[in-house]
Amino acid sequence: MYIPFDELPPHARLWIYQASRPLTEAEQTEIKPLLQRFATEWSSHGKGLQASASLLHDRFLVLANNEAETSASGCSIDASVRFVRELEEQLGISFFDRSQLAFLNKGEVETVAMGELKNKVATGDINENTLYFDTLVNNYGELQQAWPKPAGSSWLSRYF
Template sequence: MYIAFDELPPHARLWIYQANRPLTEGEQAELAPLLKAFAADWSSHGRDLHASAVLLHDQFLVLANNESASSASGCSIDKSVNFVRELESRFGVSFFDRTQLAFLKNDKVELVPMQELKNKVAGGEISENTLYFDTLVNNYGDLQANWPREAKSSWLSRYF
């Protein structure tokens, strides 16, 4: 069952997939109905999930489920991963590259290879106050309140 993203309860569970590039306006127009259709059809052991899906900041695919209405099972999570892999193939984008970190700089998403993080911090390009898109955020309430969040408030705090 599809739920509009902005109508999710704060405890709704999230899965965030970061693209290795921003999706174009044309790609986003093609993607939007695919996301809605997936969320509407997403189920767990024959029970509809109360789900939503959206692309944020042109680059972050977010799948969500209201777990208090119906929990996602391993099989339903596998379905979502397969769906995201299909999107990768269709749009020529990677959603599973965890070696890139995303920051908000000058109102744009900037990707930084993980191996360059220490140098960027040492050079002052990334500070503890730089806004970081933490893909480990796992519920809608945290996404709304703290996303992106200051790097010092994430697992990156050890670098400062």
């Protein structure tokens, strides 16, 4: 069962996929109905999930499920991964490259390769107050309250 993204309860579980490049308006227009259809049809052991999906900041695909209603099973999570992989093929984009970190810089999403992070910290381009899009956020409440969040408040704190 589809639920509008902004009506998700704070405890709703999230899966965040970061695109390897910004999505164009045309791509977003193409993807949005596919996201809604997937969320509508997404199920666990034959029972529909109370699910939603959204594109945020032209870069992040977010799938969500209200776990208080029905928990996502391993099979349903596998189905969501297959869906995202199909989008990758359709768009010629990657949603599974974890080697790029995303930061908010002057209102724009900027990506930094993991291998460049220490250098960016050393030069001051990234500091503990730089806003970071932590794809490890796992519930809607946290997304609403602290996303992006200061890098020093994330797993990146060890670099400062």
